[in-house]
Amino acid sequence: MAHDTTHAMPVETSTGLDTRKLAIWTFIGSECLFFATLISNYLVYKGKSLVGPLPHAESQCMLHGQMTTCEPIFEIPLVTFGTAVLLFSSFFVVMALNGAQRGNRKQLITWLSATVLGGMFFVGMQVYEFTHFYHKGLGFTTNLFGSTFYTLTGFHGTHVTVGVIWLATMLVLSIRGKVPPEKALNLELAALYWHFVDVVWIVIFPVVYLMR
Amino acid sequence: MEPHPSAAREHAHPSPALYLRVALVLFTLTALEVGCYEIARRPDAPLHQVVYQLMVPILLILSAAKFALVAMFYMHLKQDSRIYSGLFVFPLIIAGVLIAALIALFAYLKLVYG
Amino acid sequence: MATTAMGHAGTHAHAQKTGLWSWITTVDHKRIGILYGVTAFLFFLLGGLEALLLRWQLGAPDRTFLSPEVYNQLFTMHGTTMIFLGVMPLSAMFFNYFIPLQIGARDVAFPRLNAFSYWVFLFGGLLLNSSFLINAAPNAGWFGYANLTSTQYSPGLNVDFWIIGLQILGIASLAAAVNFFTTVVNLRAPGMKLMRMPMFVWMSFITQVLLLLAFPVITVALVLLMFDRQFGSHFFVPSGGGDPVLWQHLFWIFGHPEVYILILPAFGIVSEVLPVFSRKPLFGYAAMVFSGAFIAFLGFGVWSHHMFSTGMGPIADTVFSLATMLIAIPTGVKIFNWIGTVWGGSLQMKTPMYFALGFIAMFIIGGLSGVMHASPPADLQQTDSYFIVAHFHYVLFGGSIFALTAGAYYWFPKMSGRMLDETLGKIHFWLMFIGFNLTFAPMHILGLNGMPRRVYTYSAESGFTFWNQVETAGSLILGFSFLIFAWNLVRSLRRGPVAPADPWNGATLEWSIPSPPQEWNFAEEPRVDSRDAFWEMKRVRGGTMPEPPHVSGQGIHLPNPSYWPVVTALGILMFFVGLLLHVHVPTVLAGGALTLFSILSWAFEPTGH
Numbered sequence: 001m002a003h004d005t006t007h008a009m010p011v012e013t014s015t016g017l018d019t020r021k022l023a024i025w026t027f028i029g030s031e032c033l034f035f036a037t038l039i040s041n042y043l044v045y046k047g048k049s050l051v052g053p054l055p056h057a058e059s060q061c062m063l064h065g066q067m068t069t070c071e072p073i074f075e076i077p078l079v080t081f082g083t084a085v086l087l088f089s090s091f092f093v094v095m096a097l098n099g100a101q102r103g104n105r106k107q108l109i110t111w112l113s114a115t116v117l118g119g120m121f122f123v124g125m126q127v128y129e130f131t132h133f134y135h136k137g138l139g140f141t142t143n144l145f146g147s148t149f150y151t152l153t154g155f156h157g158t159h160v161t162v163g164v165i166w167l168a169t170m171l172v173l174s175i176r177g178k179v180p181p182e183k184a185l186n187l188e189l190a191a192l193y194w195h196f197v198d199v200v201w202i203v204i205f206p207v208v209y210l211m212r
Numbered sequence: 213m214e215p216h217p218s219a220a221r222e223h224a225h226p227s228p229a230l231y232l233r234v235a236l237v238l239f240t241l242t243a244l245e246v247g248c249y250e251i252a253r254r255p256d257a258p259l260h261q262v263v264y265q266l267m268v269p270i271l272l273i274l275s276a277a278k279f280a281l282v283a284m285f286y287m288h289l290k291q292d293s294r295i296y297s298g299l300f301v302f303p304l305i306i307a308g309v310l311i312a313a314l315i316a317l318f319a320y321l322k323l324v325y326g
Numbered sequence: 327m328a329t330t331a332m333g334h335a336g337t338h339a340h341a342q343k344t345g346l347w348s349w350i351t352t353v354d355h356k357r358i359g360i361l362y363g364v365t366a367f368l369f370f371l372l373g374g375l376e377a378l379l380l381r382w383q384l385g386a387p388d389r390t391f392l393s394p395e396v397y398n399q400l401f402t403m404h405g406t407t408m409i410f411l412g413v414m415p416l417s418a419m420f421f422n423y424f425i426p427l428q429i430g431a432r433d434v435a436f437p438r439l440n441a442f443s444y445w446v447f448l449f450g451g452l453l454l455n456s457s458f459l460i461n462a463a464p465n466a467g468w469f470g471y472a473n474l475t476s477t478q479y480s481p482g483l484n485v486d487f488w489i490i491g492l493q494i495l496g497i498a499s500l501a502a503a504v505n506f507f508t509t510v511v512n513l514r515a516p517g518m519k520l521m522r523m524p525m526f527v528w529m530s531f532i533t534q535v536l537l538l539l540a541f542p543v544i545t546v547a548l549v550l551l552m553f554d555r556q557f558g559s560h561f562f563v564p565s566g567g568g569d570p571v572l573w574q575h576l577f578w579i580f581g582h583p584e585v586y587i588l589i590l591p592a593f594g595i596v597s598e599v600l601p602v603f604s605r606k607p608l609f610g611y612a613a614m615v616f617s618g619a620f621i622a623f624l625g626f627g628v629w630s631h632h633m634f635s636t637g638m639g640p641i642a643d644t645v646f647s648l649a650t651m652l653i654a655i656p657t658g659v660k661i662f663n664w665i666g667t668v669w670g671g672s673l674q675m676k677t678p679m680y681f682a683l684g685f686i687a688m689f690i691i692g693g694l695s696g697v698m699h700a701s702p703p704a705d706l707q708q709t710d711s712y713f714i715v716a717h718f719h720y721v722l723f724g725g726s727i728f729a730l731t732a733g734a735y736y737w738f739p740k741m742s743g744r745m746l747d748e749t750l751g752k753i754h755f756w757l758m759f760i761g762f763n764l765t766f767a768p769m770h771i772l773g774l775n776g777m778p779r780r781v782y783t784y785s786a787e788s789g790f791t792f793w794n795q796v797e798t799a800g801s802l803i804l805g806f807s808f809l810i811f812a813w814n815l816v817r818s819l820r821r822g823p824v825a826p827a828d829p830w831n832g833a834t835l836e837w838s839i840p841s842p843p844q845e846w847n848f849a850e851e852p853r854v855d856s857r858d859a860f861w862e863m864k865r866v867r868g869g870t871m872p873e874p875p876h877v878s879g880q881g882i883h884l885p886n887p888s889y890w891p892v893v894t895a896l897g898i899l900m901f902f903v904g905l906l907l908h909v910h911v912p913t914v915l916a917g918g919a920l921t922l923f924s925i926l927s928w929a930f931e932p933t934g935h
Contacts, residue, residue: 013512029303034542036307040314091235147559206271
């Protein structure tokens with residue numbers, strides 16, 4: 001239907017836009033600089049580690065005090081799967097929002113649950129990945145790669161976690177029937193944050209994992 | 213500025229079918245990214261030389277496409293007021309310049325001037 | 327009947343409560359503005375005391391009044407305090423009090439978030455200064471260069487206090503920036519188009535954009551430094567492959583926009599005072615808007631002019647040098663437009679005007695030395711010398727502080743309902759002007775003669791003695807001038823003449839309501855048709871408006887007070903104290919949990935949203 005049901009508040013604002021939606025976009029704009037700095041930090045130190053383990057296959061690197069052949073530490077299949085899950089979770093949340101806007105409670109709850117599960121899976125994948133890397137000798141302070149990698153992906157993962165908490169809260173509200181069409185904007189705010197977190201990963205995935 | 217009654221801002225939201233199509237395109241683009249990576253790391257793969265040389269621009273273009281799709285269709289920037297797009301694009305430009313400047317200062321210029 | 331853009335469901339407006347609890351739970355932008363102002367003024371005096379101690383130590387060669395260790399703490403805290411706990415929150419006082427009034431709104435977009443920003447600022451400032459109690463005040467400069475700040479060279483808690491303090495303050499600034507940005511975009515009264523807004527609102531608006539874009543960068547830089555210190559990473563440690571110069575880049579990418587954050591509100595205040603006291607509209611309004619925006623934008627491209635001595639190479643040096651020189655152009659546009667405003671005006675030489683005119687002169691001097699630093703070869707002599715200290719004090723004190731003082735004299739009647747004493751005001755001005763110039767002008771000479779920065783003493787043979795003595799004497803006069811100011815404030819609050827709504831024949835909407843305003847600001851939403859909206863309203867009525875009546879506030883809805891902002895701020899404080907204590911996990915988790923609980927409670931608190 002043509003009517004925009006996410007503009008729930010009957011408020012007259014200077015731009016006609018909802019103040020809270022304006023605020024979340026403003027916040028997202030600021031967060032772009034936060035992640036840009038972390039990504040710059042990663043890129044500036046890329047290839048400058050004094051010792052291994054290293055992300056991609058190298059013929060030689062310094063490990064445990066000796067130059068040896070270097071196995072790549074990244075496991076691309078796992079990360080690709082996690083990336084796909086996060087991408088699809090953006091699809092899930094926008095389907096949930098669609099349900100909220102149309103007053104379809106079942107659609108809202110189903111897709112929102114899928115989103116939360118997807119987010120939790122992604123975080124779980126990251127935790128597994130970090131643990132795995134740690135066991136293969138990549139600690140936080142082992143080398144610049146470890147420091148910059150864990151910092152960048154760790155902060156991203158923290159943002160995902162905050163998003164999961166936010167969406168889970170919206171899920172509880174949805175189950176209790178507190179997200180009717182007039183209040184769909186509340187979900188849209190959370191969804192925008194969630195998409196942003198996804199979009200940051202869209203940049204991180206190739207830059208960190210695929211580029212050599 | 214005259215206050216705009218909110219009802220004036222009416223835009224048709226994309227349909228679930230469109231959302232699904234976008235999701236499938238995103239999935240395909242991701243597959244292409246990974247495919248690119250795999251070709252680049254196997255010297256005996258077809259198109260290896262080309263892909264290896266153009267790795268960075270290819271990946272940047274593919275990820276930019278994914279970024280744009282999520283922003284335009286999932287974040288509704290295509291339908292919504294251009295003010296929201298401005299709030300996103302302006303910091304992105306600054307972010308891009310920041311990353312480029314730091315890379316230039318640390319990688320390129322260091323290489324040339326030590 | 328208030329339109330909904332103006333009010334939210336909540337308590338019916340009535341006589342404002344008094345008492346400590348009402349201040350702790352206030353969400354009224356005017357009260358929050360006063361909280362910021364009082365707190366910031368006290369921190370400013372503390373920073374001034376730190377400066378006086380530094381000046382006393384430097385008043386004679388080889389003095390042993392302060393040990394080098396204490397000296398390092400004092401100059402670090404002087405800079406950190408003046409910037410983050412002085413100028414920025416003093417500006418915030420004016421943002422809070424006057425942005426809603428000048429755009430014709432009842433409050434900011436998110437009143438509780440506004441209160442939250444204040445409490446976080448207060449707790450951050452207190453935490454930072456609590457370090458003095460254990461003789462561990464930050465001591466590595468307000469810019470914390472790596473790798474002096476590594477655990478190897480700074481083993482104590484000093485730098486950790488600095489990191490944590492700044493992170494907390496950053497949260498306050500970011501939250502406030504989102505708030506004021508959306509307020510200006512969305513809560514303007516009908517007819518208040520962007521190009522009809524008062525210049526103070528414009529400059530403050532641009533400042534919020536700078537805050538939003540610059541603070542995330544320092545946040546990351548501080549996180550990386552904290553990781554180096556707490557966990558042993560090597561982001562800035564050469565032995566692990568890290569580059570200390572990266573810190574400088576990240577810091578100054580924030581740091582340079584930061585100085586524009588410090589000066590743009592001052593520009594805005596001066597652009598309010600000069601027209602009113604010249605009885606003439608601001609010259610070149612559009613040029614003022616665009617030059618302000620251009621300065622802010624360019625301000626992101628000049629950061630490495632703080633790093634000309636780090637060996638970046640000729641290309642980087644040239645790029646940053648050119649960009650820095652370019653900024654002089656829009657700045658010059660502003661100065662000419664201010665002069666153009668005053669030119670041919672009917673000058674009302676009241677105290678605010680003295681400080682505004684003083685600002686122009688002092689800022690020009692500061693700008694001239696700044697343009698001199700823009701040349702890398704010249705800067706190689708000037709950098710790290712007192713010449714730089716002269717420059718930034720001329721722009722930050724001669725600029726920001728003079729302008730903020732002008733704003734204080736200008737807006738005190740509105741905020742308090744009393745007039746400040748004109749005679750004391752003029753005495754304050756002349757003592758401050760003379761004291762300021764005696765203190766900082768000789769620094770140009772000392773700097774070019776080779777006196778380095780951040781030295782706790784100098785030898786008798788250096789030739790630096792005479793000017794240092796002059797500067798120390800000047801600083802005492804300067805300090806004394808603030809006592810006059812404080813006396814004027816206290817005395818006027820108690821028994822100054824009652825102020826009318828419009829003591830200065832003001833141009834902007836805040837002068838159309840009583841002094842001080844009633845809780846809901848405007849009885850009826852103003853309708854704006856031009857720039858200088860209140861001048862226009864008066865002109866239409868033949869030149870004057872009657873004293874606005876006090877109204878009952880029936881039917882005006884205001885947001886409820888709330889304690890969740892202060893509780894959330896406490897949670898954040900606890901979280902960061904845990905990080906400070908070498909990452910004491912239980913405290914960190916408790917703080918995080920309290921913050922989360924508090925945010926959820928805040929979100930579900932009934933307000934009518």
